[in-house]
Amino acid sequence: xxxxxxxxxxxxxxxxxxxxxxxxxxxxxxxxxxxxxxxxxxxxxxxxxxxxxxxxxxxxxxxxxxxxxxxxxxxxxxxxxxxxxxxxxxxxxxxxxxxxxxxxxxxxxxxxxxxxxxxxxxxxxxxxxxxxxxxxxxxxxxxxxxxxxxxxxxxxxxxxxxxxxxxxxxxxxxxxxxxxxxxxxxxxxxxxxxxxxxxxxxxxxxxxxxxxxxxxxxxxxxxxxxxxxxxxxxxxxxxxxxxxxxxxxxxxxxxxxxxxxxxxxxxxxxxxxxxxxxxxxxxxxxxxxxxxxxxxxxxxxxxxxxxxxxxxxxxxxxxxxxxxxxxxxxxxxxxxxxxxxxxxxxxxxxxxxxxxxxxxxxxxxxxxxxxxxxxxxxxxxxxxxxxxxxxxxxxxxxxxxxxxxxxxxxxxxxxxxxxxxxxxxxxxxxxxxxxxxxxxxxxxxxxxxxxxxxxxxxxxxxxxxxxxxxxxxxxxxxxxxxxxxxxxxxxxxxxxxxxxx
Numbered sequence: 001x002x003x004x005x006x007x008x009x010x011x012x013x014x015x016x017x018x019x020x021x022x023x024x025x026x027x028x029x030x031x032x033x034x035x036x037x038x039x040x041x042x043x044x045x046x047x048x049x050x051x052x053x054x055x056x057x058x059x060x061x062x063x064x065x066x067x068x069x070x071x072x073x074x075x076x077x078x079x080x081x082x083x084x085x086x087x088x089x090x091x092x093x094x095x096x097x098x099x100x101x102x103x104x105x106x107x108x109x110x111x112x113x114x115x116x117x118x119x120x121x122x123x124x125x126x127x128x129x130x131x132x133x134x135x136x137x138x139x140x141x142x143x144x145x146x147x148x149x150x151x152x153x154x155x156x157x158x159x160x161x162x163x164x165x166x167x168x169x170x171x172x173x174x175x176x177x178x179x180x181x182x183x184x185x186x187x188x189x190x191x192x193x194x195x196x197x198x199x200x201x202x203x204x205x206x207x208x209x210x211x212x213x214x215x216x217x218x219x220x221x222x223x224x225x226x227x228x229x230x231x232x233x234x235x236x237x238x239x240x241x242x243x244x245x246x247x248x249x250x251x252x253x254x255x256x257x258x259x260x261x262x263x264x265x266x267x268x269x270x271x272x273x274x275x276x277x278x279x280x281x282x283x284x285x286x287x288x289x290x291x292x293x294x295x296x297x298x299x300x301x302x303x304x305x306x307x308x309x310x311x312x313x314x315x316x317x318x319x320x321x322x323x324x325x326x327x328x329x330x331x332x333x334x335x336x337x338x339x340x341x342x343x344x345x346x347x348x349x350x351x352x353x354x355x356x357x358x359x360x361x362x363x364x365x366x367x368x369x370x371x372x373x374x375x376x377x378x379x380x381x382x383x384x385x386x387x388x389x390x391x392x393x394x395x396x397x398x399x400x401x402x403x404x405x406x407x408x409x410x411x412x413x414x415x416x417x418x419x420x421x422x423x424x425x426x427x428x429x430x431x432x433x434x435x436x437x438x439x440x441x442x443x444x445x446x447x448x449x450x451x452x453x454x455x456x457x458x459x460x461x462x463x464x465x466x467x468x469x470x471x472x473x474x475x476x477x478x479x480x481x482x483x484x485x486x487x488x489x490x491x492x493x494x495x496x497x498x499x500x501x
Contacts, residue, residue: 011113015100018117019092025373026129027383028085034380036081038426039064040130041411044084045425047072048414057225057233061423061430061437063241066221066234067174068132084130091138096120098141099328105152106329107336114356115332118363123324125369126317132175133321139168140182140325147186148329151294156202159209166213174221177242178311179322181304189297244433246311274362275302275323278330302326335359389454389491390415392481396495397451404445406469407456409491421450428458442468453477453494 027034036044046060050073056066075084096116103112127134143165150157157165169183187210194203225231279299286295305326309319338355345351360367386409393403393416402421405412408428413420422444424430424437431438445453453473455462463470473494481493 007109011100011109012097014113015096015116016093018120019096020089021370021374022120022124022127023085023089023092023129025124025127025370025377026085026088027377028081028088028129029377030082030085032377032380033383034377035383035386035411036130036414037128038408038410039132040128041409041414042426043068043072043130044076044081045410045413045420047076049419051077052419055228055230057230057237058228059423060420060425061237063237063245064132065174065176065238066225067171068135071135072130088130088134091135094138095141098138098145099325102141102145102148102325103328103332105148106332108339110352111335111339112332114359115330115335116328118331118335118359118366119324119327121363121370122327122366123321124373125366126321126324127373128318131318131321133179133318136172136175136179136322137324139171140179140322143168143186144182144325144328147182147190147297148294150190151291151297157206159205162206162209163213163216166210166215167217168213169210170214170217174217177239178308181308181322182301182325185300185304186297189293189300193293241430241434274334275327275330278333279326298326298329331359386411387415389481389483389493390417393418393452393454393493396480401451402448403452403454404450405454405456406462406466407458409454409456409489412454412456418452421445421448438466438468442466442472445469445472449496451496452480455492455494457489 023029024031026032027036027040035041042062043064046056046062046069049059050056050069054060056062056069071087072084075087077083078086099116099119100112103115106112107115123137146157146161146165149155165183169180172179172183190206191203194200194206222231225234279295279302282290282295283299286292302323305323309322335355338358339352342351342354345354390412393412397403397416397418401418403413403416403418404421405425406427408426410425413425422441424441424444427438427441431441453469455473458465462473476497477494478497479492480495481491483489483491
């Protein structure tokens, strides 16, 4: 038999291994053959600009929170794409460790290990790499652990623990504004319970230290934005534009009730029905030892997570990543039940193997999805193709030349090492929701006169979607590069006629 210390070491090694497997689905892993995702490329382009002295929201337009740019800037300074990947891996390890610590409240070591592992298998099938949702996970997991610990130990949270939950909430807000379901649900339930018990002083202490944690995180970021005079632009791009983005007529046509139903469908069929069922069972048939407050908060967290996810009104499956922390308690409870069901079996393979097999069979689509995600990232060849185009851009421009990429392929700034001629490093879907952005973009090009204009995906209908750019290319530029016929995403590069390359 293994000693307690050896068991803990093996579990820790297993958890880190699972975290590594999930991160292998990231396009930034050293063995990847796929280029970084669209949003990931935008974040790293802005982060690269920060390392060169530029300022987010002033020199670049984007509608994500500022924390993602600081994370990517740290990664790029650490070691380029690999540095960002190492930060991803660190965040994932923190997430899985606190996921396991949370799971231990719902089952033994083995049940907690498999409950955590199966949850992260589902995460891998949603994982795209270097997105705001993944960086929010450790903050959600840490806070969930503290909330669960509060209910299951019956011990009041310490000041530092309350402070940490507020700080984690602040970090989540600085990534994306709609990932706070766990904090909303548990804080509301805890506050109502404290008030119902007339524990007013304790309620005040909880609220005070939570707000102190929140302010401690927000203050340095707001100070940076104030010093760089980018606070107004940050508020407009992060809050104002996002409001337009989620309430526009094009968003409403595919949203409202039907969009909410779509996410319920994804939650049930692609991410398993288990958490939803478990939350309802806990709520209406509270097992022995399960606190009523936790049952209510847990069910409310699932409902709010679905609602806030649906509020984005976009068909991006990665948005469901923030639901994964809520899978861990449910899967651990199920594994505990299965282990108890087969506890009387004499053969060790039946006693432990059958419960694991049952869960794996039930979650077979997610297990297959995990394997497919890793395989597609490693065996793709899009990175090498875009790197070659980046090398062409680099070879045919000078160090102080600016370029522009029309479309949404910011990765070409990264692969070429060249600066953008406009703050709008991508234009789609921005100009779909605010047509003034296109006018500002064209004004930037007329003012900066980029050495190269790279047109991606929109080549065939450029005259229709941007006649002013089409006219500029006709009069001032000449074609110097075109991808072979049949390419899925054609790229055409134009150079200024008066520029010697």
